[in-house]
Amino acid sequence: MSDYAVIGDWGTSNLRLFRVEAGRIVARRDGPGIGVVGREAEAAFAETIAPWLEDGLPTSIRLCGMVGARDGWVEAPYADCPADADSWAAVAVRFDWRGAPLAIMAGLACTDADGIADVMRGEEAQIFGAMALDPRLATGRHLIVLPGTHSKWTLVEDGRVIRFRTVPTGELFALLRDRSTLSPRIAAADADPAEEAAGFAEGLERAGAGRLLASLFAARAMRLRAGRSADWALGYLSGLVIGCEIAEARAALAGDTGVVLIGDARLSDRYARALDAQGIASQSLDGDACARAGLGFLEN
Amino acid sequence: MSDYAVIGDWGTSNLRLFRVEAGRIVARRDGPGIGVVGREAEAAFAETIAPWLEDGLPTSIRLCGMVGARDGWVEAPYADCPADADSWAAVAVRFDWRGAPLAIMAGLACTDADGIADVMRGEEAQIFGAMALDPRLATGRHLIVLPGTHSKWTLVEDGRVIRFRTVPTGELFALLRDRSTLSPRIAAADADPAEEAAGFAEGLERAGAGRLLASLFAARAMRLRAGRSADWALGYLSGLVIGCEIAEARAALAGDTGVVLIGDARLSDRYARALDAQGIASQSLDGDACARAGLGFLEN
Structure with missing residues (x-):
């Protein structure tokens, strides 16, 4: 034993x-x-x-x-x-x-600088783990992002977490999808991936203007007036909130570097596409491996 | 008879x-x-x-x-x-x-100009009614705003509706208040108006930066870390969404004029304070009177 x-x-x-x-x-x-x-x-x-x-x-x-x-x-x-x-x-x-x-x-x-507080609990293990796993992340400035219900945008420099910002994008998207009049009620089983992808791209484009609130209603009006589908509308809302998250969080952190994504592959891929649409390079790390490394166990 | x-x-x-x-x-x-x-x-x-x-x-x-x-x-x-x-x-x-x-x-x-559609149904009677009631609104450019669940921001010029934008601020606020993890669950009967007003003012200030998504989580973090109350948090969320609505809608419509508010007195007052915080003058009209005038009956 x-x-x-x-x-x-x-x-x-x-x-x-x-x-x-x-x-x-x-x-x-x-x-x-x-x-x-x-x-x-x-x-x-x-x-x-x-x-x-x-x-x-x-x-x-x-x-x-x-x-x-x-x-x-x-x-x-x-x-x-x-x-x-x-x-x-x-x-x-x-x-x-x-x-x-x-x-x-x-x-x-x-x-x-404006006296506004922020907190995280759990994600920090993955952030310190990422820097332990990849020594390049432990020197210089990097934006480490954990997308999710409450995305954590973290500015690190020479191995230290300088500041971070929580952006509740996943929670807001779920509210818009499941509880709002802006989104159609559709069964996931019927989803059309091509329509969803087209909506996602259009949402990302709209997010470029950095106006979330004033762009939400299009998810409904474009179905009424421009023949867009329910799948398009959900993709549009997803692209819009993720695109706005990226623009806002980078501005809030004054983080002008590329981005390191930590999380599950599907969500990280979505963020990588959204970042690319704004001309921002990214790399992805596995969340579980980072968490273990952050708790002191660097797997061989 | x-x-x-x-x-x-x-x-x-x-x-x-x-x-x-x-x-x-x-x-x-x-x-x-x-x-x-x-x-x-x-x-x-x-x-x-x-x-x-x-x-x-x-x-x-x-x-x-x-x-x-x-x-x-x-x-x-x-x-x-x-x-x-x-x-x-x-x-x-x-x-x-x-x-x-x-x-x-x-x-x-x-x-x-980007091909994004918008619609309204019902509010137009109040808008045409406002121009019928007050001839000054029927010449020159004005922003006529109907705040609410789906706020309608309308640019009129010489008696015509040029374009408009729907901003679902009231719906989003209700979702954040009633369904999100960002807001405390409190009974309205226990509300402290002074705390709410302080939060509203701080939300308006935060909205000046035009970043809705990246500012939402403060409603929770400031309770955890800075001793803010539940009433403060609800006021903060309200000020933040209304302030962002104003900044975004004016930019979207390129409407650089003062604002005419149509709606109930309590909500119009809230918007007037938010507009004032961004240096924008406003006047308020009664919604029922505008609706009747829009349907052809100018009361004496």
Whole structure:
């Protein structure tokens, strides 16, 4: 039986634990999100890790994500930006769990020149992981972007997170698609990819003008007056919000570099196309690999 | 028994009929919205107007709004912009209803330089009415704005509607307030007006930068990190979306004039404050008076 460590990403919706032996992930176990278990967090953790404990205690446990939020297991602080991997790790909450050393990693916080605050919790592990995986990202300035429900746009310089901005594009798109009068109700099974792609391209073009609110209604009016389809309209809304996100976030961060995307392949590809439409180069990194690296395990 | 005419605004949610005698409104009756009655529109109309028919047939009936939409009573066309009151009235759908001449007024449509379509149905009566009520609005260039769920920004010149833009600010705000993770769930009864006003002002200030998407998350982060209240957050979101609407719509219409607001007093006041924050003068007109004037009845 080998020594093993446990790293985990415990977000609102999912717990994902990885078992690491000799620098390699050898097993994974999934459990309920911290948003589901609330005050029963420790019991849920114990149940998820239980089979591994039969092999003895892990040498260390590190968890990141909403597990450290006010309504999580134990509240971990936010490290203030600028922050590097060491200053972030230094403020983790550490305690002894059944004899094993457990760390709940901190989030990050920043305040912009206008006094507006921003926070992240969980994504920072992927950002520090990206810089650990690719040394080129640990020198010079880069924009590291994690697209999603709440996209995180992060300006890093010489290995430090300088500032970041949260853009709730995915949440807004879901509201527009599922709850608004602007979007048609269509079954995903009937979707026409070519129509959707045409709408996406037209939405990106419209976003170039940097006017989100004044461009939304076209998703409805173009169906009424210009023969556009329901699939076109959903593609248009997607292109519009992603295009506006890119223009706004780059301006907000004064980030004039190329972009590093971290996330799942499908969403990263969509962002890469949107960035390309604005003449911005990008590269994509795998989110899981970055998260593991950020928690201290560089897979060989 | 006097001769009388009937004018009415039949929108998605409400039917409002006015009885006009000798140029004055003498009675009003309310009925169900066209979105509720659907194919039973004629029966609903007959039931709402029934008590007046006991005095004989009206000399004329004019209806505006979604009553003329595809899913309304009888579909009326859209008049293409530029359009004046005469070209709009010319394309109304007219038919004989139980011996009385009935007109369902047209909507308006326009297409911008990029080929993007827009439509309105119902608001045009208020716009033509405003120009009929105030001759100063019928000469020169003006921006006439109807704030609401789908705000209509309209550029008029010498009595004609040149072009317009729909901005779904009210719908977006309701989604953010009621359905998003950005807004706190609070009971309106507990609202603190001073906190709300402070948030509104800060949202307007933020909107000056013209970045809606990248400024939304502050409604949450400022509660977490800067001690802002739930009321502040709702005010902030309201100020942000209204401020962005103003900046975007004026840019989209190239409308560099002062603004004429048509609508209810409370909402018009909110917009007047937002316009003032961007250095734009405004005046307010009563929506009901404008609608009646647009349907041909200038009250004395």
